[in-house]
Amino acid sequence: MPIFELAALPQKGFLMCLAIPLKLISIDGVNAVGESLGMQRKLRVDFIPEPKVGDYVIVHAGFAIERLPEAQALEDIEAWEDVQDALG
Amino acid sequence: MPSAEEILRAIAALPLGRVNLMEVCGTHTMAIAKSGIRSLLPENVKLLSGPGCPVCVTPGEVIDAVLSLAMDPKIIIASYGDMLRVPGSTPGDSLQRRRALGARVEIVYSPVDAVELAEQNPDKEVVFLGVGFETTAPGTAAAVLTARDRGVRNFSVWSMLKLVEPALRALMAMPDFNVQGFLCPGHVATIIGEKGFRFLPAEYGMPAVISGFEAEDILLSVYLLLKQIAGGEPRLQNEYTRAVSPEGNTRAQLTLSACFEPRSDLWRGLGEIPASGLGFRRELRCFDAEKRFSVVLPAARPTACRCGEVITGRLSAAECPLFGRRCTPEDPVGPCMVSSEGACAAAYKYQSI
Protein backbone atom coordinates (compact mmCIF):
# COMPACT_ATOMS: atom_id res chain seq x y z
CA MET A 1 0.00 0.00 0.00
CA PRO A 2 2.44 2.74 -1.10
CA ILE A 3 1.37 6.24 -0.36
CA PHE A 4 3.02 8.91 -2.43
CA GLU A 5 2.40 10.18 -5.90
CA LEU A 6 5.58 9.94 -7.84
CA ALA A 7 4.21 11.72 -10.87
CA ALA A 8 3.78 14.88 -8.83
CA LEU A 9 7.36 14.94 -7.58
CA PRO A 10 9.62 16.42 -10.24
CA GLN A 11 7.56 19.60 -10.56
CA LYS A 12 7.45 20.24 -6.85
CA GLY A 13 9.76 22.72 -5.25
CA PHE A 14 9.05 21.51 -1.78
CA LEU A 15 10.30 18.01 -1.24
CA MET A 16 10.66 18.43 2.48
CA CYS A 17 10.03 14.83 3.40
CA LEU A 18 10.83 12.87 0.30
CA ALA A 19 10.59 9.29 1.46
CA ILE A 20 12.01 7.76 -1.70
CA PRO A 21 15.63 6.60 -1.26
CA LEU A 22 18.23 7.70 -3.83
CA LYS A 23 21.22 5.59 -4.87
CA LEU A 24 24.47 7.53 -5.00
CA ILE A 25 25.97 7.32 -8.49
CA SER A 26 28.79 9.86 -8.18
CA ILE A 27 30.45 11.72 -5.32
CA ASP A 28 32.76 14.74 -5.39
CA GLY A 29 33.53 15.91 -1.86
CA VAL A 30 30.25 16.94 -0.25
CA ASN A 31 28.47 17.07 -3.62
CA ALA A 32 26.88 13.97 -5.07
CA VAL A 33 24.41 12.82 -7.67
CA GLY A 34 21.72 10.35 -6.70
CA GLU A 35 19.33 8.39 -8.84
CA SER A 36 16.03 6.69 -8.37
CA LEU A 37 13.56 5.34 -10.90
CA GLY A 38 15.54 6.92 -13.72
CA MET A 39 15.41 10.37 -12.11
CA GLN A 40 18.74 12.02 -11.26
CA ARG A 41 19.24 14.67 -8.68
CA LYS A 42 22.11 16.68 -7.21
CA LEU A 43 22.45 16.42 -3.47
CA ARG A 44 24.86 17.10 -0.63
CA VAL A 45 26.27 14.30 1.49
CA ASP A 46 27.83 16.36 4.33
CA PHE A 47 25.91 14.43 6.98
CA ILE A 48 26.77 10.91 5.80
CA PRO A 49 30.06 9.51 7.13
CA GLU A 50 32.17 8.07 4.28
CA PRO A 51 29.52 8.03 1.56
CA LYS A 52 30.18 5.55 -1.22
CA VAL A 53 28.85 5.12 -4.74
CA GLY A 54 26.07 2.54 -4.49
CA ASP A 55 24.89 3.66 -1.03
CA TYR A 56 21.18 4.34 -0.61
CA VAL A 57 20.26 7.53 1.23
CA ILE A 58 17.13 9.40 2.36
CA VAL A 59 17.16 12.94 1.00
CA HIS A 60 15.54 15.97 2.55
CA ALA A 61 15.62 19.39 0.85
CA GLY A 62 18.78 18.55 -1.07
CA PHE A 63 20.71 16.89 1.76
CA ALA A 64 21.12 13.18 2.48
CA ILE A 65 20.05 12.76 6.10
CA GLU A 66 20.65 9.03 6.58
CA ARG A 67 21.90 5.93 4.86
CA LEU A 68 19.38 3.11 4.37
CA PRO A 69 20.20 -0.60 4.39
CA GLU A 70 20.10 -1.77 0.76
CA ALA A 71 17.37 -4.38 1.23
CA GLN A 72 15.11 -1.81 2.85
CA ALA A 73 15.85 0.77 0.18
CA LEU A 74 15.03 -1.65 -2.61
CA GLU A 75 11.75 -2.52 -0.90
CA ASP A 76 10.82 1.16 -0.63
CA ILE A 77 11.77 1.79 -4.27
CA GLU A 78 9.68 -1.18 -5.36
CA ALA A 79 6.73 0.32 -3.54
CA TRP A 80 7.30 3.54 -5.48
CA GLU A 81 7.52 1.68 -8.75
CA ASP A 82 4.10 0.23 -8.02
CA VAL A 83 2.71 3.74 -7.71
CA GLN A 84 4.42 4.83 -10.90
CA ASP A 85 2.93 1.86 -12.76
CA ALA A 86 -0.48 2.52 -11.27
CA LEU A 87 -0.32 6.13 -12.41
CA GLY A 88 0.84 5.07 -15.86
CA MET B 1 6.01 -6.86 8.83
CA PRO B 2 2.47 -8.14 9.54
CA SER B 3 -0.18 -7.35 6.93
CA ALA B 4 -2.59 -4.45 7.29
CA GLU B 5 -5.48 -6.86 7.94
CA GLU B 6 -3.58 -8.59 10.73
CA ILE B 7 -2.71 -5.27 12.39
CA LEU B 8 -6.31 -4.08 12.15
CA ARG B 9 -7.57 -7.29 13.74
CA ALA B 10 -5.07 -6.87 16.57
CA ILE B 11 -6.21 -3.26 17.05
CA ALA B 12 -9.87 -4.28 17.20
CA ALA B 13 -9.06 -6.82 19.91
CA LEU B 14 -7.53 -4.24 22.27
CA PRO B 15 -9.67 -3.23 25.26
CA LEU B 16 -9.88 0.54 24.81
CA GLY B 17 -12.25 3.44 25.43
CA ARG B 18 -12.08 6.65 23.41
CA VAL B 19 -8.50 7.40 22.37
CA ASN B 20 -7.02 10.37 20.51
CA LEU B 21 -3.62 9.97 18.87
CA MET B 22 -1.71 12.83 17.27
CA GLU B 23 0.83 12.91 14.47
CA VAL B 24 3.20 15.85 14.24
CA CYS B 25 4.59 15.50 10.75
CA GLY B 26 3.19 16.84 7.50
CA THR B 27 4.18 13.71 5.63
CA HIS B 28 2.28 11.58 8.14
CA THR B 29 -0.74 13.89 7.69
CA MET B 30 -0.70 13.27 3.94
CA ALA B 31 0.04 9.55 4.22
CA ILE B 32 -2.79 9.03 6.71
CA ALA B 33 -5.30 10.91 4.55
CA LYS B 34 -4.24 9.18 1.38
CA SER B 35 -4.18 5.64 2.74
CA GLY B 36 -7.63 5.96 4.29
CA ILE B 37 -6.31 4.62 7.62
CA ARG B 38 -8.80 6.76 9.56
CA SER B 39 -11.79 4.94 8.13
CA LEU B 40 -10.22 1.53 8.84
CA LEU B 41 -9.71 2.18 12.54
CA PRO B 42 -12.40 1.42 15.14
CA GLU B 43 -14.68 4.38 15.87
CA ASN B 44 -13.27 5.04 19.31
CA VAL B 45 -9.78 5.73 17.88
CA LYS B 46 -9.20 9.20 16.43
CA LEU B 47 -6.09 10.39 14.59
CA LEU B 48 -5.48 14.13 14.98
CA SER B 49 -2.96 16.32 13.14
CA GLY B 50 -0.55 18.37 15.19
CA PRO B 51 1.81 21.24 14.37
CA GLY B 52 3.91 19.24 11.91
CA CYS B 53 3.51 21.19 8.68
CA PRO B 54 6.32 23.77 8.55
CA VAL B 55 4.45 26.29 6.42
CA CYS B 56 1.28 25.97 8.51
CA VAL B 57 2.98 26.79 11.82
CA THR B 58 4.44 30.02 10.41
CA PRO B 59 2.20 32.80 11.76
CA GLY B 60 0.30 35.27 9.59
CA GLU B 61 2.29 38.33 10.65
CA VAL B 62 5.51 36.67 9.45
CA ILE B 63 3.90 35.93 6.07
CA ASP B 64 2.75 39.57 5.87
CA ALA B 65 6.31 40.77 6.61
CA VAL B 66 7.72 38.43 3.92
CA LEU B 67 5.24 39.83 1.41
CA SER B 68 6.35 43.41 2.10
CA LEU B 69 10.03 42.50 1.91
CA ALA B 70 9.45 40.80 -1.44
CA MET B 71 8.52 44.16 -2.99
CA ASP B 72 12.02 45.57 -2.44
CA PRO B 73 13.42 45.77 -5.99
CA LYS B 74 16.94 44.77 -4.96
CA ILE B 75 15.72 41.54 -3.31
CA ILE B 76 15.17 38.10 -4.78
CA ILE B 77 13.17 35.82 -2.49
CA ALA B 78 14.25 32.16 -2.73
CA SER B 79 11.75 29.72 -1.28
CA TYR B 80 10.52 26.15 -1.26
CA GLY B 81 7.50 25.94 -3.53
CA ASP B 82 4.96 25.40 -0.77
CA MET B 83 5.41 28.91 0.55
CA LEU B 84 4.36 30.63 -2.69
CA ARG B 85 0.61 30.37 -2.38
CA VAL B 86 0.36 30.84 1.39
CA PRO B 87 -2.00 33.78 1.87
CA GLY B 88 -1.14 36.72 4.11
CA SER B 89 -3.82 38.42 6.16
CA THR B 90 -5.25 40.11 3.06
CA PRO B 91 -7.32 37.56 1.11
CA GLY B 92 -5.68 36.61 -2.19
CA ASP B 93 -2.32 38.12 -1.25
CA SER B 94 0.64 35.73 -1.51
CA LEU B 95 4.18 35.55 -2.87
CA GLN B 96 2.71 34.26 -6.10
CA ARG B 97 0.54 37.35 -6.41
CA ARG B 98 3.46 39.59 -5.48
CA ARG B 99 5.44 37.92 -8.23
CA ALA B 100 2.73 38.87 -10.71
CA LEU B 101 3.09 42.43 -9.38
CA GLY B 102 6.80 42.43 -10.17
CA ALA B 103 8.48 40.91 -7.12
CA ARG B 104 11.25 38.47 -7.89
CA VAL B 105 10.50 35.13 -6.24
CA GLU B 106 12.37 31.97 -7.17
CA ILE B 107 11.48 28.41 -6.17
CA VAL B 108 14.43 26.38 -4.93
CA TYR B 109 14.70 22.74 -4.05
CA SER B 110 17.62 23.07 -1.65
CA PRO B 111 19.00 26.00 0.39
CA VAL B 112 22.26 25.50 -1.53
CA ASP B 113 20.42 26.45 -4.73
CA ALA B 114 19.68 29.80 -3.07
CA VAL B 115 23.41 30.36 -2.45
CA GLU B 116 24.06 29.66 -6.14
CA LEU B 117 21.26 32.03 -7.10
CA ALA B 118 23.06 34.74 -5.09
CA GLU B 119 26.32 34.00 -6.91
CA GLN B 120 24.56 34.32 -10.25
CA ASN B 121 22.96 37.64 -9.26
CA PRO B 122 25.77 39.66 -7.65
CA ASP B 123 23.84 42.93 -7.97
CA LYS B 124 20.85 41.56 -6.01
CA GLU B 125 20.24 40.39 -2.45
CA VAL B 126 18.98 36.81 -2.24
CA VAL B 127 16.87 36.07 0.84
CA PHE B 128 16.19 32.39 1.48
CA LEU B 129 13.01 31.65 3.43
CA GLY B 130 14.21 28.99 5.86
CA VAL B 131 11.09 27.16 6.97
CA GLY B 132 11.15 23.70 8.52
CA PHE B 133 12.02 21.67 11.58
CA GLU B 134 15.11 19.79 12.74
CA THR B 135 15.18 17.86 9.45
CA THR B 136 15.67 20.96 7.30
CA ALA B 137 17.72 23.01 9.76
CA PRO B 138 21.07 21.18 9.29
CA GLY B 139 20.92 21.67 5.50
CA THR B 140 20.01 25.33 5.96
CA ALA B 141 22.98 25.67 8.31
CA ALA B 142 25.27 23.94 5.82
CA ALA B 143 24.16 26.37 3.11
CA VAL B 144 25.00 29.34 5.36
CA LEU B 145 28.46 27.88 6.04
CA THR B 146 28.92 27.32 2.30
CA ALA B 147 28.04 30.97 1.63
CA ARG B 148 30.53 32.06 4.29
CA ASP B 149 33.30 29.85 2.90
CA ARG B 150 32.69 31.02 -0.66
CA GLY B 151 32.45 34.66 0.42
CA VAL B 152 28.90 35.09 -0.88
CA ARG B 153 27.85 38.34 0.78
CA ASN B 154 24.55 38.94 -0.99
CA PHE B 155 22.94 35.83 0.53
CA SER B 156 20.94 35.73 3.74
CA VAL B 157 18.42 33.46 5.45
CA TRP B 158 15.18 34.45 7.12
CA SER B 159 15.09 31.72 9.75
CA MET B 160 11.60 30.43 10.43
CA LEU B 161 13.14 27.16 11.60
CA LYS B 162 11.43 25.52 14.52
CA LEU B 163 12.04 22.79 17.07
CA VAL B 164 9.55 20.00 17.72
CA GLU B 165 10.10 19.38 21.44
CA PRO B 166 9.10 22.84 22.77
CA ALA B 167 5.96 22.75 20.60
CA LEU B 168 4.93 19.37 21.99
CA ARG B 169 5.50 20.69 25.52
CA ALA B 170 3.39 23.77 24.77
CA LEU B 171 0.63 21.59 23.31
CA MET B 172 0.55 19.32 26.33
CA ALA B 173 0.32 22.37 28.59
CA MET B 174 -2.91 23.55 26.90
CA PRO B 175 -5.93 23.20 29.20
CA ASP B 176 -8.09 21.40 26.63
CA PHE B 177 -5.33 19.10 25.40
CA ASN B 178 -6.83 15.66 24.91
CA VAL B 179 -4.34 13.32 23.28
CA GLN B 180 -3.26 9.97 24.68
CA GLY B 181 -0.32 9.14 22.42
CA PHE B 182 2.08 10.70 19.89
CA LEU B 183 3.07 9.32 16.52
CA CYS B 184 6.55 10.90 16.34
CA PRO B 185 7.98 12.21 13.05
CA GLY B 186 10.45 9.74 11.56
CA HIS B 187 12.61 12.22 9.66
CA VAL B 188 12.96 14.64 12.57
CA ALA B 189 13.97 11.60 14.64
CA THR B 190 16.54 10.65 11.98
CA ILE B 191 18.33 13.87 12.93
CA ILE B 192 17.67 14.19 16.68
CA GLY B 193 17.57 10.45 17.46
CA GLU B 194 15.33 8.44 19.73
CA LYS B 195 16.74 10.47 22.60
CA GLY B 196 14.91 13.56 21.28
CA PHE B 197 11.53 12.00 22.14
CA ARG B 198 12.30 10.22 25.42
CA PHE B 199 10.92 13.15 27.39
CA LEU B 200 7.38 12.20 26.31
CA PRO B 201 7.04 9.02 28.40
CA ALA B 202 9.70 10.05 30.97
CA GLU B 203 8.28 13.46 31.91
CA TYR B 204 4.66 13.32 30.77
CA GLY B 205 3.80 9.62 30.96
CA MET B 206 2.90 9.97 27.29
CA PRO B 207 3.06 6.92 24.98
CA ALA B 208 5.21 7.66 21.91
CA VAL B 209 6.18 5.74 18.77
CA ILE B 210 8.63 6.98 16.12
CA SER B 211 7.06 6.02 12.81
CA GLY B 212 8.08 5.60 9.18
CA PHE B 213 6.01 6.81 6.25
CA GLU B 214 4.54 3.84 4.43
CA ALA B 215 0.92 3.03 5.28
CA GLU B 216 2.05 -0.17 6.99
CA ASP B 217 4.54 1.77 9.12
CA ILE B 218 1.82 4.11 10.31
CA LEU B 219 -0.69 1.36 10.97
CA LEU B 220 1.87 -0.63 12.95
CA SER B 221 2.84 2.47 14.94
CA VAL B 222 -0.83 3.17 15.73
CA TYR B 223 -1.14 -0.40 16.99
CA LEU B 224 1.98 -0.05 19.16
CA LEU B 225 0.60 3.17 20.66
CA LEU B 226 -2.81 1.64 21.35
CA LYS B 227 -1.18 -1.40 22.92
CA GLN B 228 0.85 0.84 25.23
CA ILE B 229 -2.28 2.75 26.18
CA ALA B 230 -4.30 -0.43 26.79
CA GLY B 231 -1.46 -1.85 28.89
CA GLY B 232 -0.95 1.38 30.84
CA GLU B 233 2.80 1.35 30.24
CA PRO B 234 3.90 4.47 28.41
CA ARG B 235 7.29 4.31 26.74
CA LEU B 236 9.10 5.33 23.58
CA GLN B 237 9.17 2.77 20.79
CA ASN B 238 10.98 3.10 17.48
CA GLU B 239 9.13 1.60 14.54
CA TYR B 240 11.46 3.32 12.04
CA THR B 241 14.73 1.66 13.09
CA ARG B 242 15.84 1.43 9.48
CA ALA B 243 16.60 5.16 9.55
CA VAL B 244 16.48 6.27 13.19
CA SER B 245 19.26 5.49 15.69
CA PRO B 246 19.24 6.20 19.44
CA GLU B 247 21.60 9.16 19.05
CA GLY B 248 20.45 10.46 15.65
CA ASN B 249 22.70 12.02 13.02
CA THR B 250 25.47 13.66 15.04
CA ARG B 251 27.10 15.32 12.02
CA ALA B 252 23.84 17.02 11.16
CA GLN B 253 23.37 18.07 14.81
CA LEU B 254 26.87 19.59 14.90
CA THR B 255 26.32 21.55 11.68
CA LEU B 256 22.99 22.82 12.98
CA SER B 257 24.50 24.09 16.20
CA ALA B 258 27.51 25.62 14.43
CA CYS B 259 25.08 28.04 12.79
CA PHE B 260 21.93 28.29 14.89
CA GLU B 261 20.90 28.47 18.52
CA PRO B 262 17.47 28.25 20.15
CA ARG B 263 15.46 31.46 20.50
CA SER B 264 11.94 32.37 21.46
CA ASP B 265 9.62 32.07 18.46
CA LEU B 266 6.04 32.64 17.34
CA TRP B 267 3.86 29.74 16.20
CA ARG B 268 0.49 29.86 14.54
CA GLY B 269 -2.05 28.44 16.97
CA LEU B 270 0.43 28.15 19.84
CA GLY B 271 1.71 31.72 20.21
CA GLU B 272 5.15 32.57 21.49
CA ILE B 273 7.11 29.59 22.86
CA PRO B 274 10.48 30.07 24.59
CA ALA B 275 13.51 28.44 22.92
CA SER B 276 11.31 26.94 20.19
CA GLY B 277 12.87 28.55 17.12
CA LEU B 278 16.37 28.69 15.68
CA GLY B 279 18.15 32.03 15.38
CA PHE B 280 21.66 32.78 14.15
CA ARG B 281 24.68 32.41 16.40
CA ARG B 282 26.47 35.70 16.97
CA GLU B 283 29.37 35.01 14.61
CA LEU B 284 27.02 34.31 11.67
CA ARG B 285 24.49 37.07 12.25
CA CYS B 286 25.70 38.80 9.08
CA PHE B 287 23.65 36.14 7.25
CA ASP B 288 20.48 36.90 9.22
CA ALA B 289 17.97 38.44 6.79
CA GLU B 290 15.82 39.82 9.61
CA LYS B 291 18.79 41.79 10.86
CA ARG B 292 20.13 42.78 7.45
CA PHE B 293 16.80 44.24 6.36
CA SER B 294 15.69 45.43 9.81
CA VAL B 295 12.50 43.40 9.65
CA VAL B 296 9.75 44.51 12.03
CA LEU B 297 6.72 42.24 12.23
CA PRO B 298 3.40 44.00 11.62
CA ALA B 299 0.62 43.56 14.18
CA ALA B 300 -1.26 40.28 13.84
CA ARG B 301 -4.47 40.70 11.88
CA PRO B 302 -7.30 38.28 12.53
CA THR B 303 -8.59 36.27 9.58
CA ALA B 304 -11.44 33.79 9.35
CA CYS B 305 -8.98 30.92 8.93
CA ARG B 306 -8.91 28.46 11.82
CA CYS B 307 -5.60 26.74 11.00
CA GLY B 308 -4.39 27.56 14.49
CA GLU B 309 -7.04 25.26 15.95
CA VAL B 310 -6.56 22.65 13.24
CA ILE B 311 -2.82 22.26 13.87
CA THR B 312 -3.32 21.93 17.60
CA GLY B 313 -5.84 19.12 17.22
CA ARG B 314 -8.77 21.18 18.55
CA LEU B 315 -10.68 21.28 15.27
CA SER B 316 -10.72 18.88 12.35
CA ALA B 317 -10.31 20.43 8.92
CA ALA B 318 -13.86 19.60 7.89
CA GLU B 319 -15.20 21.34 11.00
CA CYS B 320 -13.91 24.71 9.78
CA PRO B 321 -16.95 26.56 8.37
CA LEU B 322 -14.90 27.70 5.35
CA PHE B 323 -13.61 24.22 4.47
CA GLY B 324 -14.46 23.27 0.90
CA ARG B 325 -16.72 26.31 0.52
CA ARG B 326 -14.81 29.55 0.71
CA CYS B 327 -11.53 27.74 1.22
CA THR B 328 -10.24 25.28 -1.39
CA PRO B 329 -6.78 24.41 -2.74
CA GLU B 330 -7.51 26.63 -5.77
CA ASP B 331 -8.51 29.56 -3.60
CA PRO B 332 -7.02 28.96 -0.15
CA VAL B 333 -7.82 31.12 2.86
CA GLY B 334 -5.14 29.64 5.14
CA PRO B 335 -1.80 27.84 4.92
CA CYS B 336 -3.26 24.48 5.96
CA MET B 337 -5.14 24.41 2.64
CA VAL B 338 -2.06 25.37 0.59
CA SER B 339 0.78 23.25 1.80
CA SER B 340 1.28 19.79 0.38
CA GLU B 341 1.63 18.82 4.04
CA GLY B 342 -1.34 20.74 5.42
CA ALA B 343 -4.20 19.02 7.23
CA CYS B 344 -6.93 20.89 5.31
CA ALA B 345 -5.31 20.18 1.93
CA ALA B 346 -5.00 16.49 2.86
CA ALA B 347 -8.62 16.29 4.00
CA TYR B 348 -9.86 18.11 0.88
CA LYS B 349 -7.83 16.06 -1.56
CA TYR B 350 -8.71 12.64 -0.24
CA GLN B 351 -12.28 13.05 0.98
CA SER B 352 -13.53 13.99 -2.46
CA ILE B 353 -12.36 10.84 -4.26
Ligand code: SF4
Ligand atom coordinates in the same frame (compact mmCIF):
# COMPACT_ATOMS: atom_id res chain seq x y z
S1 SF4 C 1 -10.28 25.11 5.78
FE1 SF4 C 1 -9.16 26.92 5.09
S2 SF4 C 1 -9.87 28.56 6.39
FE2 SF4 C 1 -10.46 26.66 7.39
S3 SF4 C 1 -8.76 26.19 8.78
FE3 SF4 C 1 -8.33 25.14 6.86
S4 SF4 C 1 -7.04 26.56 5.71
FE4 SF4 C 1 -8.01 27.76 7.35
